Amino acid sequence: MxxxxxxxxxxxxxxxxxxxxxxxxxxxxxxxxxxxxxxxxxxxxxxxxxxxxxxxxxxxxxxxxxxxxxxxxxxxxxxxxxxxxxxxxxxxxxxxxxxxxxxxxxxxxxxxxxxxxxxxxxxxxxxxxxxxxxxxxxxxxxxxxxxxxxxxxxxxxxADSTADLLAEGDKAAGDPGGEVTLTATLRDAGPGRIQNEESDEQPGLLVRIPAGTTAVQVPGDCAPFGVDAPTGPSEPGHPKYVCWPADQIIEAGQKLDYTFVLKIGKGARDTRGEITASSVYGTHLDVDKNRANDTAYLDVDVTDSGGTSGGSTAGGSTAGGSTGGGSTAGGSTAGGSGDGGSATGGSGTGGGGNAPHGQSTGGTSGTGTSAAAADSTGGVLAGTGSDGRPLLAAGAGAAVVAGGLVLVAVRRRRAV
Structure with missing residues (x-):
């Protein structure tokens, strides 16, 4: 109860x-x-x-x-x-x-x-x-x-009317190990005001802290949220909060801002948290007939500590244009498809162009064979701080392609 x-x-x-x-x-x-x-x-x-x-x-x-x-x-x-x-x-x-x-x-x-x-x-x-x-x-x-x-x-x-509670998000960028400030907003777009004197289903804003970050400063009007209710006084360190007006009244047109300071984990990647206009128990208020604007997001763009950002990975850059974890040179793939391994001999249709989360967009892969025998897991690097370390493949001789020397880079991943 x-x-x-x-x-x-x-x-x-x-x-x-x-x-x-x-x-x-x-x-x-x-x-x-x-x-x-x-x-x-x-x-x-x-x-x-x-x-x-x-x-x-x-x-x-x-x-x-x-x-x-x-x-x-x-x-x-x-x-x-x-x-x-x-x-x-x-x-x-x-x-x-x-x-x-x-x-x-x-x-x-x-x-x-x-x-x-x-x-x-x-x-x-x-x-x-x-x-x-x-x-x-x-x-x-x-x-x-x-x-x-x-x-x-x-x-x-x-009264024979409605209210429109909506969530408004925010975004910020920061380095791993640093802090960012994000503001979650609850707004009543009207036409009705909300002052519920008959029930404890008060208007609120659910805030889910972006994965890979930790809330180190929390508004006093925001309490940790459990399964279906607030669980205690305001304090940092919880993954989810619910915020509500101190007087439990929100007027038509009023905006309530709740500002959080988040610490970015050292292995974090670009991340997002969700905020939802609701009651303090996480339920939808009956007087709000418009659900389309109930949800918004808190986005954190994390700068890669290795000198690249977004979906790029360290160790996969060569000449020709970055493809986010691999690169293309003159249309041929060299250094990896951004999939955790590399391919050789595949013809491409264009150079470079950043791709999200290390996926190549520089061209269509040919029939090249995988050079990631030591990387049996495949896929993109998990957003937990795993890094790619380039190793030169030793061989009895080097292949000469179109007058140029192509070295096949083998990228090894640590187990996550």
């Missing part, structure tokens, strides 16, 4: 409420005592479209034994909602969460067993999505304090 990242929704909402007028301290009536005891009906659930006005009434009933006078009614809204107009008799301010609120004097006395009605009216903003409205009074009729009960209620709303 997942451990929630935040307290229960009611407790969080209560902590976020800012009351402009202090609550009165009139005691609630207990059994055998005279006093008011107000309760309020519930609002119907709705999914307003952005720009749409929600306008409903609630009933305030006095179940106590004394009249409730000067009843104060509060409406508090999340930041994706607002009031379409200001009403006379109401004082407007903001909650601690930054949303609008109104404290309204109903100018009514509610006698025992009597009821009055009042309106709850608000509008969904263009960025509305996961929202809430808090409404009510206290049992005595004073302005409500923290917490929710039958006199002070809270309604969660999901």
């Amino acid at each position: 997942r451990s929630p990242l935040r307290p229960a929704a009611a407790a969080v909402a209560a902590a976020a409420i800012g009351i402009a007028v202090p609550a009165l301290t009139a005691p609630v009536a207990h059994a055998g005592e005279l006093g008011p005891d107000l309760v309020i009906s519930t609002l119907p659930v709705a999914s307003p479209k952005p720009g749409e006005v929600y306008d409903k009434t609630v009933i305030v009933t006095n179940n106590g034994t004394a009249a409730a006078r000067d009843v104060v009614f509060r409406i508090g809204l999340s930041r994706g909602l607002d009031f379409p107009e200001h009403v006379e008799g109401c004082t407007y301010s903001t909650t601690r969460d930054g949303g609008p609120q109104a404290l309204c004097d109903l100018h009514q006395t509610v006698e025992p067993k009597a009821s009055v009605t009042t309106r709850v009216r608000f509008r969904a903003r263009p960025d509305a999505l996961l929202e809430y409205v808090e409404y009510g009074t206290s049992p005595t009729g004073a302005a409500p304090g923290d917490g929710f009960d039958e006199a002070n209620r809270r309604l969660a709303l999901t």
